[in-house]
Amino acid sequence: MGWFTAPEYWLSRLVFQRALAAVYLVAFLTAALQFRALLGERGLLPVPRFVERVPFSRAPSLFHWRYSDALFAAVAWGGCAVSAALLAGADSLLPLWGAMLLWLLPWALYLSIVNVGQTWYGFGWESLLLETGFLAVFLGNGEVAPPVVVLFLLRWILFRVEFGAGLIKMRGDECWRKLTCLHHHHETQPMPGPLSWFFHHLPGPLHKAEVAANHVTQLIVPFLLFTPQPVATAAAALMIVTQLWLVLSGNFSWLNWITIVLALSAVRFPAHAPPVAPAPLWYEVVVLAVAALVAFLSYRPVVNMISRRQVMNRSFDPLHLVNTYGAFGSVSRIRYEVVVEGTLDDTPREDSDWREYEFRGKPGDPRRWPRQFAPYHLRLDWLMWFVALSPAYAGSWFGTFMERLLEGDRATLRLLRRSPFPPGRPPRYVRARLFRYRYTTWRELRATGACWDRTYVREFLPPTRLAGAARRP
Structure with a gap:
């Protein structure tokens, strides 16, 4: 033919x-x-x-x-x-x-x-x-x-x-x-x-x-x-x-x-x-x-x-x-981000030494400029964007993710850019807080060097520790 x-x-x-x-x-x-x-x-x-x-x-x-x-x-x-x-x-x-x-x-x-x-x-x-x-x-x-x-x-x-x-x-x-x-x-x-x-x-x-x-x-x-x-x-x-x-x-x-x-x-x-x-x-x-x-x-x-x-x-x-197929049938007007933190303190308080986990791709530290990752796909970072839109997207995996941080699980930590805790010494408590992020203006960028400005919105997950975890003596 x-x-x-x-x-x-x-x-x-x-x-x-x-x-x-x-x-x-x-x-x-x-x-x-x-x-x-x-x-x-x-x-x-x-x-x-x-x-x-x-x-x-x-x-x-x-x-x-x-x-x-x-x-x-x-x-x-x-x-x-x-x-x-x-x-x-x-x-x-x-x-x-x-x-x-x-x-x-x-x-x-x-x-x-x-x-x-x-x-x-x-x-x-x-x-x-x-x-x-x-x-x-x-x-x-x-x-x-x-x-x-x-x-x-x-x-x-x-x-x-x-x-x-x-x-x-x-x-x-x-x-x-x-x-x-x-x-x-x-x-x-x-x-x-x-x-x-x-x-x-x-x-x-x-x-x-x-x-x-x-x-x-x-x-x-x-x-x-x-x-x-x-x-x-x-x-x-x-x-x-x-x-x-x-x-x-x-x-x-x-x-x-x-x-x-x-x-x-x-x-x-x-x-x-x-x-x-x-x-x-x-x-x-x-x-x-x-x-x-x-x-x-x-x-x-x-x-x-x-x-x-x-x-x-x-x-x-x-x-x-x-x-x-299809993409972005709706567009968000406001950017929210879930910020995950941990502390080594035995009793979690607002003035405790809370340290922030850094993700590879999603916004975190306002001064850290985004990097190019595509076509590589950072799956956890993408799902964290959905979680910030609605807690319904967290399903059962987000709680398990927090548990893995409390355990200091090496496979999970490899998904992140940096853990604020030394190897073998995971946090006693972790928490998640919701922030509103916006791009800085040209003037703010020149003055602060930060590409993001963020404002605390509310608690996303209260301080949590492993079930049955004992206090340090």
Whole structure:
């Protein structure tokens, strides 16, 4: 079937595959370095407890058959190794079927992690990576030209990401319709980056121009992805520029980067296509069957997208094959932060020597400037942002987190930037207090060197100690 492949997209496929492998590598590295404290046998939300109550059919994962911290580490580090091999081009050294199996491996491993990840993996970019990674399995290698239908389905994902995000904004917070959301968003976003303070202080008219440009990119440009070249390339390039702007303005894990990866698959690079053999019949049958499956599963995401009650970041099947996306349907006007402190005093008083724990990414010390972490994902820091919005987000894990601080648990402390207590001497009591944070003005920054100003609001968690802990003699 001559229509089945698009040889002119061979370089687009190559760039897409290597970029996707890099995102996979970051995702597995994040899991490998953080899982023990978050999901391990003594984690804040242990996997063994989860698989006891959630059946395999609802959350397929190899950890349903067996779980141990050593096995999870093997899966995460094994995923890093496979991703690195794909980044280096190992799939090009294999026959077509072998390359497909190699691309299937990181998808299956990461699915096993996401499906037991619970709250820590409840972000839209997890499903987005899985959906994109699944289609990458069928994109082929240098033996055959890229299949047209898979390239189309990659654009279909990109369309739903952008258009879905645009719709949720227009239907949600009125500040998107009034073009005023960016008067607040750079200050109140989950994890500001090193340039977010400067973005916040851009002139008001420029903020409105940013929002208007965002609406154009998300509500109009996605339709151009399905037009002939070079219009489709121009549309994808505009999306890439928009995503790079977002990369500069905040820390959004790999959400922006996986969107850029998807856009790269729609760019037609000016390069001569090398000669390749015709696609084998079995490959054509498999690809067309997958396309039919994706078309069938797209029904619910499409219905959700056009619904007035549109929801964001929802998976409609346990394999995360076709999902719905969206971000920031509402924007906070005020930033709150939960500040965690501990004391060595036997009796906790307001004038006790309370020392503050420092997180890696979330705001804490007003004088500490935010750092760039994305595409790496600081999962605890992100959840702390949600906890500050509402105690309901704390669930059962926040109390366990405080217990681990009282125990001086090394795995938990490794998630933090710094503990104020020496190793082997954890605090007697811990507490959490809620503060309102705002960016300083240019004048305040010059006078104090602080990028934040914070004001105490209320007690979030009163002084707490381990149950049964005895007083020091």
